[in-house]
Amino acid sequence: MFYDLASSSWGPEEIAAMRRVIESGRFTMGEHVERFEDAFRAKFGVKHAFMVSSGSAANLVGVAALCYVKDRPLKRGDEVIVPAVAWATTYYPLQQYGLRLRFVDVELDTLNMDVARLEQALTPRTRMVVAVSILGNPCALDRMRAFCDRHGLTLFEDNCESMGASLNGKLAGTFGDIGTFSTFFSHHISTMEGGIVVTDNTEIFQIARSMRAHGWTRGLPPDTTICDQRNDEFYEAYRFILPGYNVRPLELSGAIGIEQLKKLDTIIEARRRNAALFQELFARDERFIIQREHGRSSWFCFTIILNPDRDIDRGRVMAALKTAHIDFRMITGGNFLRHDVIRYFDYDRVGEMRNADIVHDRGFFVGNHPHDLTPQIERLREVLDAAAR
Ligand SMILES: Cc1ncc(COP(=O)(O)O)c(C=O)c1O
Secondary structure (H helix, E strand, C coil): CCECCCCCCCCHHHHHHHHHHHHHCCCECCHHHHHHHHHHHHHHCCCEEEEECCHHHHHHHHHHHHCCCCCCCCCCCCEEEEECCCCHHHHHHHHHCCCEEEEECECCCCCCECHHHHHHHCCCCEEEEEEECHHHCCCCHHHHHHHHHHHCCEEEEECCCCCCCEECCEECCCCCCEEEEECCCCCCCCCCCCEEEEECCHHHHHHHHHHHECCECCCCCCCCCCCCCCCCHHHHHCCECCCCCECCCEHHHHHHHHHHHHHHHHHHHHHHHHHHHHHHHHCCCCCEEECCCCCECCCCEEEEEECCCCCCCHHHHHHHHHHCCECCECCCCCCHHHCHHHHHCCEEEECCCHHHHHHHHHEEEEECCCCCCHHHHHHHHHHHHHHCC
C-alpha cells in the first residue's frame, strides 16, 4: 500500500515497556495501568481517569454508571440526543440500557452535530446529549455544554476519535460530565486495544470503575458514598454491589500507554503539519468538501466528500484510489440510521438527515499518520484531480 490508513506510533520505548511487563510476570491490571491513569489524569486536568479494555467499553461503563447514580439516574424510555454520524458503539450502550435515541443531522463541513437543531430535539423526556467530535475535529462542545446546563441535562462526551483536540483552549473530552477515549491502533495514541473514562464527578467515577471489574467494591476508598461501609475483609474481597462487567485492560496496555502519552503532543504536531498540506491542496477545489476545522483539530484522518452539486462518479474515484494503492474508508460509518442494526433501536429523527446521507453516499477518508506524509498527500491530489474531472 502506498498510502495506508494508519501506521504505528510506537518506538523502542514501547517495546522496552512491554519487555519490562513480560519480565515482571504480572500481566493483569496493576501498577502500570495505575501509572498510566495518573499520567492521563494529569495531562487532561481531570479529577478522575481510569483505563478499560477499549473505547467501546469506556462508553459502556460510562452509560451504565449514569443508570446507577443516586440522583435522577437514567431510566428506560428516557431520551438522548445523538448525532446521526458516530461510531456504532457510541450508540449501543444507549440501546442496551433502554434509552430512546433522537437523531440529529450533522453539518456537512465540520461533520459534527448541527447544534442549531438542539432546541428542536428537546422534549420533556430528554435527559442527555451525546457529543461526538468526529475524526479529531471538536464539535460545538461549548454550545452543547451551555444547552445541557440550561436544561438540566447530562453531557456525555464520546471523544474516542479526538484525543488532543481542543476548543477555546479546553481539551476535547473534558467538556462532558463524563468523557471517553480510545487507544486502539490507528488512534492518536495506541495501546493495542484500550480506552479511558474521565470525569470530575466522584460518584460517577466510583460506579463506572466498579462496573469495570465485576461490579465489586474493591478499590473503593473508605469514604465512598456508593455503598455502605463494612470492615470484614473476608466478605469485602468478593462483595458485589452493581451489575457490572469485566472490561479491565492488561498491564501491557498500561505500560505502553505511559510511553505513548509522553509523545501525544509531538504526534499531534506531526498530524497537524500533514493537515496543513492537505488543506492547502484541497481547500479551494470546489469538487471536494473537506472537513472544516472547528477549534483545534487533532486530525485523526482526512475526509473528502464529493460535492453533490457536481457530477462526479464516486465509483470512478474509488477505483482510481485503489489503483493508486491509496486506502480509504467510509466516514465513521456514515449515517448510522442506514445500518441494519437500527431495527433494534427505539429512536426517532429530528428532521431530515440530508447531510448524513451525503456523508454516507459521497464521503470517504484517507489516513493521517504521526509522521510526514507529503508524498502521499501530493499523490492523493493528483489521483483525485484526474478521477474527478
Ligand atoms: C466515536 C467512537 N466511539 C467509540 C469508538 C470505539 O473505540 P474502540 O475501537 O477502542 O472500541 C470508536 C472507534 O474508533 C469511535 O470512533
